[in-house]
Amino acid sequence: MPVPHCTSVQELSAHLDGELSPQARVALEAHLASCPACTARLLGLRAVGVALRRRYEAEAEARDMSGFTASVLARLKPYRPSLSERLSVAWEEWRTHRPGTLFGGMGLTAAAVLAVLLLPQPPKPEAVADAGGQNPSVEAISTDEQSHIAPVVLKTEGGDAIIWLVDHPDRPSLSLGSDASTPDVAPPTPARPKGGEL
Amino acid sequence: MTVRVRSLLLAACLTALPAVAENHVALLAEVVQATNDATGVDPGLERMREQFAKSGITYKSYRRLSHEQLQLAAGKPAEVRLPNAKTATLTLLSVKGSQSQVSVSLPPLQTTYTLGREGSVYLQAGPHANGVLILVLTPSAG
Numbered sequence: 389m390p391v392p393h394c395t396s397v398q399e400l401s402a403h404l405d406g407e408l409s410p411q412a413r414v415a416l417e418a419h420l421a422s423c424p425a426c427t428a429r430l431l432g433l434r435a436v437g438v439a440l441r442r443r444y445e446a447e448a449e450a451r452d453m454s455g456f457t458a459s460v461l462a463r464l465k466p467y468r469p470s471l472s473e474r475l476s477v478a479w480e481e482w483r484t485h486r487p488g489t490l491f492g493g494m495g496l497t498a499a500a501v502l503a504v505l506l507l508p509q510p511p512k513p514e515a516v517a518d519a520g521g522q523n524p525s526v527e528a529i530s531t532d533e534q535s536h537i538a539p540v541v542l543k544t545e546g547g548d549a550i551i552w553l554v555d556h557p558d559r560p561s562l563s564l565g566s567d568a569s570t571p572d573v574a575p576p577t578p579a580r581p582k583g584g585e586l
Numbered sequence: 587m588t589v590r591v592r593s594l595l596l597a598a599c600l601t602a603l604p605a606v607a608e609n610h611v612a613l614l615a616e617v618v619q620a621t622n623d624a625t626g627v628d629p630g631l632e633r634m635r636e637q638f639a640k641s642g643i644t645y646k647s648y649r650r651l652s653h654e655q656l657q658l659a660a661g662k663p664a665e666v667r668l669p670n671a672k673t674a675t676l677t678l679l680s681v682k683g684s685q686s687q688v689s690v691s692l693p694p695l696q697t698t699y700t701l702g703r704e705g706s707v708y709l710q711a712g713p714h715a716n717g718v719l720i721l722v723l724t725p726s727a728g
Binding site: 522523524525526527528529530531532534535537539542544545546547548549550551552553 | 633637638640641642643684685687689693694695696697698699700701702703704705706707708709710712
């Protein structure tokens with residue numbers, strides 16, 4: 389038959405954890421001073437507590453906790469508000485703190501869009517290419533070897549082609565006519581043209 | 587010859603007709619005399635004078651001596667007789683869409699051009715009466 393104790397395990401455990409009120413602590417310590425059984429139980433509980441704490445501390449030290457922080461942080465998902473939420477917040481911030489900048493910027497943007505829409509558009513590349521293909525081009529050109537003259541191909545600004553004959557530099561000079569037939573300003577004499585150079 | 591074969595031949599001929607019809611091109615051939623012995627530019631030649639001047643060729647006078655509308659057909663050369671006794675021979679080589687390839691023989695010059703719908707080709711055609719002849723070839727609607 390178990391011997392009844394003066395104090396309960398809960399009361400002794402609370403005393404070990406410092407959870408008793410000052411009055412209850414004074415009364416318990418007065419009792420322990422005169423009760424060897426309760427003192428023995430209190431020492432027993434303290435020994436069990438110390439043993440448990442050392443055991444769990446040893447287990448904790450045996451575990452590799454070096455990556456614990458990193459693994460926890462890696463599992464955290466940063467909160468990213470939705471686009472509408474971000475726009476709403478940005479709108480409120482600009483409207484509250486920078487209304488001049490906000491509405492001025494909107495006005496400039498609207499003016500720029502209008503300017504782009506109303507300004508005359510440059511010709512499309514296809515149209516330019518088509519117009520270029522409609523002008524004449526020289527595919528091949530030659531003169532007789534005995535003619536003493538060589539052709540010069542000139543392209544005008546309007547896309548026309550001028551084929552002019554000049555004295556061949558390697559041959560005896562050949563007059564193309566009298567003085568009146570010679571232009572006032574001699575045409576440029578580029579290198580002998582090749583077919584399709586225009 | 588069976589009816590089936592004749593039908594096939596007729597269909598082939600009808601298919602080839604448009605290609606034959608496309609193998610021609612209309613050109614305006616003008617003969618212009620440029621000289622420094624006179625002054626004056628004939629109507630319609632102001633642009634020519636301007637283009638020549640910008641290219642470094644300057645004459646005081648541009649006179650149109652003749653103009654002729656040519657219908658060039660593939661394989662059928664056309665001739666343009668010049669006042670200086672020279673003859674230009676034009677031959678249509680091919681037609682691709684709006685572009686045609688034309689060869690011009692104007693001794694001692696031999697040239698081949700690709701002509702579109704716009705622009706002109708000016709060929710110096712030799713001296714003539716204190717000036718120089720210029721053969722102007724311009725695509726026309728025909």
